[in-house]
Amino acid sequence: MKKRLNIGMIGYGFMARTHSNAYRKVGNFFDLEYTPVLKTVCGLVEEEARAFAARWGYEKVETDWRKVVEDPAIDLIEICVPNNFHAQIAIAAAKAGKMIVCEKPLALNAAEALAMTEAVEAAGVPNLASFNYRRIPAVTLAKQMIDEGRLGKIFHYRANFLQDWTISADVPQGGMATWRLDAKAAGSGVTGDLLAHCIDLALWQNGPITSVNAMTEIFVKERKSVESGKMEPVVIDDACTFFCRFGNGSMGNFEATRYARGHKALFTFEINGEFGSLAWDLHDLQRLAYFNHNDEGITRGWRSIHVTDGDHPYMGKWWVPGLAIGYEHSFVHQAADFIESLSTGKPVGATFRDGMETQRVCDAVLDSAKSGTWVNL
Numbered sequence: 001m002k003k004r005l006n007i008g009m010i011g012y013g014f015m016a017r018t019h020s021n022a023y024r025k026v027g028n029f030f031d032l033e034y035t036p037v038l039k040t041v042c043g044l045v046e047e048e049a050r051a052f053a054a055r056w057g058y059e060k061v062e063t064d065w066r067k068v069v070e071d072p073a074i075d076l077i078e079i080c081v082p083n084n085f086h087a088q089i090a091i092a093a094a095k096a097g098k099m100i101v102c103e104k105p106l107a108l109n110a111a112e113a114l115a116m117t118e119a120v121e122a123a124g125v126p127n128l129a130s131f132n133y134r135r136i137p138a139v140t141l142a143k144q145m146i147d148e149g150r151l152g153k154i155f156h157y158r159a160n161f162l163q164d165w166t167i168s169a170d171v172p173q174g175g176m177a178t179w180r181l182d183a184k185a186a187g188s189g190v191t192g193d194l195l196a197h198c199i200d201l202a203l204w205q206n207g208p209i210t211s212v213n214a215m216t217e218i219f220v221k222e223r224k225s226v227e228s229g230k231m232e233p234v235v236i237d238d239a240c241t242f243f244c245r246f247g248n249g250s251m252g253n254f255e256a257t258r259y260a261r262g263h264k265a266l267f268t269f270e271i272n273g274e275f276g277s278l279a280w281d282l283h284d285l286q287r288l289a290y291f292n293h294n295d296e297g298i299t300r301g302w303r304s305i306h307v308t309d310g311d312h313p314y315m316g317k318w319w320v321p322g323l324a325i326g327y328e329h330s331f332v333h334q335a336a337d338f339i340e341s342l343s344t345g346k347p348v349g350a351t352f353r354d355g356m357e358t359q360r361v362c363d364a365v366l367d368s369a370k371s372g373t374w375v376n377l
């Protein structure tokens with residue numbers, strides 16, 4: 001008989017869907033000691049929360065997250081709400097002894113992220129910051145190849161996350177649909193929203209960042225506020241580019257924007273080392289490009305690894321070799337690894353502490369853009 005893992009989902013938006021979907025599927029593909037149970041969903045509008053509960057199979061609906069956190073029947077709190085609620089919910093959940101999975105960025109800033117990390121560590125509760133891209137098989141394979149030393153000494157790490165959804169000056173700021181443009185709800189613009197993903201992967205694959213030099217821009221200076229109905233200054237960063245140095249001596253180059261016409265979610269990274277290079281692209285997520293300088297000269301070249309074989313990360317759990325999986329599966333893998341960690345007692349990343357490290361880099365990037373100088377970490 002499997003143990004039950006009762007889930008309290010805070011939020012019923014985009015991420016609540018990806019996480020609910022993952023908990024529904026994970027037990028069908030992974031052998032786990034716990035069965036996730038979609039117990040309670042909480043959101044601001046009761047009718048909408050009810051509709052979400054009916055669609056995904058939640059047993060109960062709440063509109064106040066405190067009730068879910070205090071409910072003794074709940075084992076795991078899932079934080080899938082805007083960034084300004086992460087710290088208060090996570091700290092209350094840790095005090096109540098709940099396990100916590102929190103969407104990224106972990107918090108509005110590094111100070112909040114530190115308080116959250118201290119709270120989960122003091123309470124000794126399992127915790128995870130949802131940097132789901134770590135668990136796309138091609139990305140996990142890249143990490144394995146780096147750890148095996150196949151690239152040798154690393155010289156360059158570069159990453160981009162490009163979108164184009166805020167180019168129109170008519171897009172408002174604030175409110176339920178555009179909270180990402182409101183500094184109070186989001187903390188920052190593309191730095192916390194998009195670069196946080198790039199930074200998490202970079203720290204995981206290439207180690208600590210020691211200094212940054214950044215530039216940000218706000219292309220549309222005023223937008224209508226959904227709350228006040230008036231034009232108000234835009235405070236969040238629309239675009240951000242930064243250089244950095246890593247502790248291993250390599251150089252980094254990162255860019256994120258919501259003004260790259262034609263790009264919806266072009267997340268890419270490339271790593272150049274002494275013996276080879278790796279490159280990945282979210283739009284072609286099941287492929288990993290690999291150049292191995294040790295190959296025989298006349299056939300040497302970039303190869304495109306279709307990461308769908310049974311011995312590739314996670315792929316043995318899915319269909320048959322050659323058949324691709326997609327975006328949603330990164331969340332299934334995250335759920336599987338987290339649930340397995342409850343049995344092994346070995347924490348899996350990104351932990352809150354890892355999320356805090358990413359947040360420290362985000363803060364340093366924003367400080368550097370403001371001061372126009374290098375910032376050390």
Ligand SMILES: NC(=O)c1ccc[n+]([C@@H]2O[C@H](COP(=O)([O-])OP(=O)(O)OC[C@H]3O[C@@H](n4cnc5c(N)ncnc54)[C@H](O)[C@@H]3O)[C@@H](O)[C@H]2O)c1
Pocket residue numbers: 010011012013014015016042043044045063065079080081082083085103104105130131132176177193
């Ligand atoms: N891992 C990823 O790739 C990824 C992608 C998108 C969003 N995110 C993160 O996930 C979080 C949620 O983003 P989203 O895209 O799902 O947002 P969303 O706008 O789709 O949904 C937000 C939800 O929060 C709820 N909410 C807001 N205030 C609340 C409160 N006080 N109490 C209870 N519920 C409340 C809303 O009802 C809504 O259901 C953010 O932190 C975001 O940065 C991560």
